[in-house]
Amino acid sequence: MDKEKEDAALDETVEMIVANVIRxxxxxxxxxxxxxxxxxxxxxxxxxxxxxxxxxxxxxxxIEEYISTWEFHESWLHWSEFLCEEELTYSKVYHYRVLWSIPTRRKPIPQATASVYFIIEISKIKP
Structure with a gap:
């Protein structure tokens, strides 16, 4: 009987520990x-x-100022350029591209690049 009481007490203790860990x-x-x-x-x-x-x-x-608010690793370099201007009825649309790469001393010409495109639309009506 003592063995059964010890086992029951042990089971109860284990259940309490497991419940506390889960909680x-x-x-x-x-x-x-x-x-x-x-x-x-x-x-x-x-x-x-x-x-x-x-x-x-x-x-x-x-666009450069806006990019400066982003968080990115210092090894990423970028270059921005104006692509074209598009004339619409009530606005002008300006297209820009920012080219990103990670050149290194061993590979100054990057193996891969990433481009982010920006479009700025300027109203002809609203100053």
């Missing part, structure tokens, strides 16, 4: 989920120029 893990998981939701990335923005003050070069410089 603690669940609480930790919920806390991490909450922290992750609170830490959602907020995109930064810049003060964009008005329609009346817009220039092609100014647009390129503003």
């Amino acid at each position: 603690g893990a669940t609480e930790q998981f919920i806390a991490l989920q909450k922290k992750e939701k609170e830490a959602e990335y907020v995109a930064k923005n810049i003060q964009w120029t008005t329609c009346k003050d817009f220039t092609v070069e100014g647009g390129r410089q503003q």
